Amino acid sequence: xxxxxxxxxxxxxxxxxxxxxxxxxxxxxxxxxxxxxxxxxxxxxxxxxxxxxxxxxxxxxxxxxxxxxxxxxxxxxxxxxxxxxxxxxxxxxxxxxxxxxxxxxxxxxxxxxxxxxxxxxxxxxxxxxxxxxxxxxxxxxxxxxxxxxxxxxxxxxxxxxxxxxxxxxxxxxxxxxxxxxxxxxxxxxxxxxxxxxxxxxxxxxxxxxxxxxxxxxxxxxxxxxxxxxxxxxxxxxxxxxxxxxxxxxxxxxxxxxxxxxxxxxxxxxxxxxxxxxxxxxxxxxxxxxxxxxxxxxxxxxxxxxxxxxxxxxxxxxxxxxxxxxxxxxxxxxxxxxxxxxxxxxxxxxxxxxxxxxxxxxxxxxxxxxxxxxxxxxxxxxxxxxxxxxxxxxxxxxxxxxxxxxxxxxxxxxxxxxxxxxxxxxxxxxxxxxxxxxxxxxxxxxxxxxxxxxxxxxxxxxxxxxxxxxxxxxxxxxxxxxxxxxxxxxxxxxxxxxxxxxxxxxxxxxxxxxxxxxxxxxxxxxxxxxxxxxxxxxxxxxxxxxxxxxxxxxxxxxxxxxxxxxxxxxxxxxxxxxxxxxxxxxxxxxxxxxxxxxxxxxxxxxxxxxxxxxxxxxxxxxxxxxxxxxxxxxxxxxxxxxxxxxxxxxxxxxxxxxxxxxxxxxxxxxxxxxxxxxxxxxxxxxxxxxxxxxxxxxxxxxxxxxxxxxxxxxxxxxxxxxxxxxxxxxxxxxxxxxxxxxxxxxxxxxxxxxxxxxxxxxxxxxxxxxxxxxxxxxxx
Amino acid sequence: xxxxxxxxxxxxxxxxxxxxxxxxxxxxxxxxxxxxxxxxxxxxxxxxxxxxxxxxxxxxxxxxxxxxxxxxxxxxxxxxxxxxxxxxxxxxxxxxxxxxxxx
Numbered sequence: 001x002x003x004x005x006x007x008x009x010x011x012x013x014x015x016x017x018x019x020x021x022x023x024x025x026x027x028x029x030x031x032x033x034x035x036x037x038x039x040x041x042x043x044x045x046x047x048x049x050x051x052x053x054x055x056x057x058x059x060x061x062x063x064x065x066x067x068x069x070x071x072x073x074x075x076x077x078x079x080x081x082x083x084x085x086x087x088x089x090x091x092x093x094x095x096x097x098x099x100x101x102x103x104x105x106x107x108x109x110x111x112x113x114x115x116x117x118x119x120x121x122x123x124x125x126x127x128x129x130x131x132x133x134x135x136x137x138x139x140x141x142x143x144x145x146x147x148x149x150x151x152x153x154x155x156x157x158x159x160x161x162x163x164x165x166x167x168x169x170x171x172x173x174x175x176x177x178x179x180x181x182x183x184x185x186x187x188x189x190x191x192x193x194x195x196x197x198x199x200x201x202x203x204x205x206x207x208x209x210x211x212x213x214x215x216x217x218x219x220x221x222x223x224x225x226x227x228x229x230x231x232x233x234x235x236x237x238x239x240x241x242x243x244x245x246x247x248x249x250x251x252x253x254x255x256x257x258x259x260x261x262x263x264x265x266x267x268x269x270x271x272x273x274x275x276x277x278x279x280x281x282x283x284x285x286x287x288x289x290x291x292x293x294x295x296x297x298x299x300x301x302x303x304x305x306x307x308x309x310x311x312x313x314x315x316x317x318x319x320x321x322x323x324x325x326x327x328x329x330x331x332x333x334x335x336x337x338x339x340x341x342x343x344x345x346x347x348x349x350x351x352x353x354x355x356x357x358x359x360x361x362x363x364x365x366x367x368x369x370x371x372x373x374x375x376x377x378x379x380x381x382x383x384x385x386x387x388x389x390x391x392x393x394x395x396x397x398x399x400x401x402x403x404x405x406x407x408x409x410x411x412x413x414x415x416x417x418x419x420x421x422x423x424x425x426x427x428x429x430x431x432x433x434x435x436x437x438x439x440x441x442x443x444x445x446x447x448x449x450x451x452x453x454x455x456x457x458x459x460x461x462x463x464x465x466x467x468x469x470x471x472x473x474x475x476x477x478x479x480x481x482x483x484x485x486x487x488x489x490x491x492x493x494x495x496x497x498x499x500x501x502x503x504x505x506x507x508x509x510x511x512x513x514x515x516x517x518x519x520x521x522x523x524x525x526x527x528x529x530x531x532x533x534x535x536x537x538x539x540x541x542x543x544x545x546x547x548x549x550x551x552x553x554x555x556x557x558x559x560x561x562x563x564x565x566x567x568x569x570x571x572x573x574x575x576x577x578x579x580x581x582x583x584x585x586x587x588x589x590x591x592x593x594x595x596x597x598x599x600x601x602x603x604x605x606x607x608x609x610x611x612x613x614x615x616x617x618x619x620x621x622x623x624x625x626x627x628x629x630x631x632x633x634x635x636x637x638x639x640x641x642x643x644x645x646x647x648x649x650x651x652x653x654x655x656x657x658x659x660x661x662x663x664x665x666x667x668x669x670x671x672x673x674x675x676x677x678x679x680x681x682x683x684x685x686x687x688x689x690x691x692x693x694x695x696x697x698x699x700x701x702x703x704x705x706x707x708x709x710x711x712x713x714x715x716x717x718x719x720x721x722x723x724x725x726x727x728x729x730x731x732x733x734x735x736x737x738x739x740x741x742x743x744x745x746x747x748x749x750x751x752x753x754x755x756x757x758x759x760x761x762x763x764x765x766x767x768x769x770x771x772x773x774x775x776x777x778x779x
Numbered sequence: 780x781x782x783x784x785x786x787x788x789x790x791x792x793x794x795x796x797x798x799x800x801x802x803x804x805x806x807x808x809x810x811x812x813x814x815x816x817x818x819x820x821x822x823x824x825x826x827x828x829x830x831x832x833x834x835x836x837x838x839x840x841x842x843x844x845x846x847x848x849x850x851x852x853x854x855x856x857x858x859x860x861x862x863x864x865x866x867x868x869x870x871x872x873x874x875x876x877x878x879x880x881x882x
Contacts, residue, residue, distance in 0.1 A: 657807050657808055658808065660806055660807070660808060679865075682834070682865050685834060686834060686836065686869070689806060689834070689836045690836060690837055693806070693807050693836070693837075693838065696807075697807065750837040750840055750841070750873055751836070751837035751838075753837075753872075753873065754836070754837055754869065754872065754873065757872050
């Protein structure tokens with residue numbers, strides 16, 4: 001996976017990589033910045049909220065307490081006044097009431113109304129309710145008989161039992177057409193006098209008036225203040241479905257907010273604090289809530305903030321930062337793209353030109369060499385490279401031309417050398433020859449030679465000059481000519497080498513030398529005289545056997561003047577071959593640096609003791625199989641000479657039928673030696689038997705001699721029978737009538753008939769007192 | 780090639796049938812041997828087995844011609860079996876094919 005991403009990244013352009021890097025850096029920075037800014041801003045805001053909410057709640061509580069205390073004071077004052085009045089003194093009660101309300105108004109309190117209720121007398125069912133109210137700056141008091149006071153003011157029911165001031169739960173009160181939600185501050189009292197009947201004095205405060213006393217928080221836009229009564233009832237909830245209808249406990253249960261329940265419990269037991277809520281009925285989202293108790297009333301006040309609204313500036317800031325970052329990134333990417341384009345364009349141009357240079361087109365020149373940046377450096381280097389390359393190519397071209405010239409001169413030398421080595425081997429019945437020389441890459445020093453010294457004597461040279469190259473070739477040519485020339489004039493073969501050695505030693509300043517094997521073969525007798533000057537001895541192959549000739553290892557030629565050489569002799573049997581070679585064969589190397597070797601060569605020679613051409617082919621293909629593709633390091637030279645034996649066979653034998661076996665044996669051997677095919681041999685034998693029998697039985701009266709000569713001609717084999725007996729031409733004898741029944745034929749005359757049928761040609765002649773009968777059969 | 784030219788004759792007689800298995804050459808030296816070696820007394824069928832006869836020369840042909848005549852005179856028959864292709868061609872050449880058993 002990692003490898004894959006590396007590969008993928010590596011394939012992208014430089015612009016892409018740069019952009020990706022910058023983008024990653026900027027994003028990392030922005031995320032860091034955002035994190036720091038957000039957390040710092042939130043901390044500051046939270047600190048401020050804490051401070052201000054505490055202040056705000058405190059102010060609210062103070063304001064309400066002030067109102068409450070004022071009201072309570074007014075209630076107490078009225079009570080005190082009433083306690084000095086008689087229950088039946090209605091006018092005094094009214095005056096007291098009116099003066100109280102006046103005083104309250106004048107003190108700045110906006111009371112809804114102040115009331116006095118006197119309990120019913122013992123004999124009466126209804127009490128008296130005095131209600132004061134203000135209208136257009138005038139104060140009025142209404143007097144009203146009330147039968148069921150608590151039915152009308154259920155919230156005041158508990159006040160009667162209390163000695164001290166009692167604050168009622170909010171309720172709706174109607175005075176005339178005005179319906180207001182109020183809370184009442186109630187205090188029981190007793191009239192002066194013996195009857196001492198009592199009543200309730202209560203001042204009702206409009207809730208709206210209390211709400212006006214809620215401190216305006218600096219976060220009023222974001223925060224919301226909620227009052228809850230001592231029973232937990234919401235008093236200033238913005239939702240009309242909840243306000244004055246639902247308690248904080250009911251709402252906590254409905255919304256499944258145990259934390260809200262705790263808030264209610266805490267604040268109504270007089271504790272203050274703050275609480276985070278995941279949901280709020282006011283904001284319908286996560287909020288933070290500060291709470292504090294309101295003394296005297298046993299109420300609570302809560303200040304609620306929506307987190308979202310609280311941190312809105314932070315969120316706004318974040319959005320602003322993100323927008324600006326996006327703008328910055330777009331501008332950056334644009335700039336990177338442009339810069340890269342202008343920076344890379346010269347590189348692409350250089351790449352293009354480099355491709356052209358690679359193809360050998362040097363026409364275009366890099367132009368960006370003037371700039372001082374890295375591109376300029378590269379361009380200058382590139383420009384210099386072009387100049388140097390052109391110079392180098394020019395020099396190389398010159399060198400190559402010179403080398404080619406030298407090479408072609410060497411080639412010519414090699415061709416001259418090879419043509420000098422080319423020997424047109426004469427076609428002769430006595431022998432067949434085939435030679436092969438494959439020079440190594442460099443011009444080498446191997447050579448062979450084949451020449452006639454007389455009609456029946458041939459000379460064969462196989463030699464290897466030390467070293468390689470032109471000097472070796474020149475030395476080789478010289479040695480070859482000297483050997484051939486000297487051999488023509490000397491009969492002793494060792495003498496030849498002694499003279500050649502002295503000639504080569506003379507003026508041999510370069511200290512070159514040659515190993516050589518020289519043989520002279522007598523074609524008539526098959527005798528091979530030879531002398532070896534440190535050369536590899538040849539192989540002698542006869543039938544299936546193959547052995548190395550082991551000559552005396554005389555010293556090499558051209559080193560020590562006056563060296564003497566030994567002549568040795570061997571008689572070649574008809575149909576045997578001599579394989580001359582140089583060490584280029586046995587030391588041919590394969591890829592494992594192993595030598596071809598003498599043993600392998602001998603194995604091949606044993607298998608291919610046929611014609612010289614086939615033998616040469618077999619050896620060279622076996623060498624190729626061994627060396628495979630390994631380059632040839634030395635000249636490979638070989639020459640095969642096959643001795644067929646004498647071309648003509650002669651037998652002088654008594655003209656006696658007892659000599660028939662000898663005659664036929666001689667003829668058979670002669671034909672085998674000359675490799676006459678089996679069917680022809682049979683015919684010759686049959687014909688010869690008839691002819692010899694004829695001479696033996698009839699030519700002489702008192703015995704004589706027969707001479708038989710065999711000859712292998714180009715396309716035929718011929719036999720001559722010569723005798724000095726009485727002149728007789730057997731061909732004149734009448735042919736027997738073979739259509740006659742056997743028993744009627746004369747016995748005799750069949751022999752000549754058979755002989756004539758066997759031969760292709762049969763002639764008779766009488767020369768110098770000899771009968772000469774010649775038969776010839778085509779091969 | 781044999782060192783010297785000889786003829787070996789192996790004779791088997793049974794119910795008037797004489798089988799002569801020949802090996803070697805039939806030439807002027809050996810042919811008279813064959814002529815002498817065979818006694819035709821009581822023989823009415825003469826069979827020459829030429830399996831091991833390398834060459835037949837005219838002298839050999841003459842011997843067979845002689846036996847042919849002898850057998851004809853007696854009213855018997857002569858047969859040559861296992862004749863090599865070359866020897867058969869010699870017999871054919873001189874018109875002796877009728878005594879060579881082709882079977």
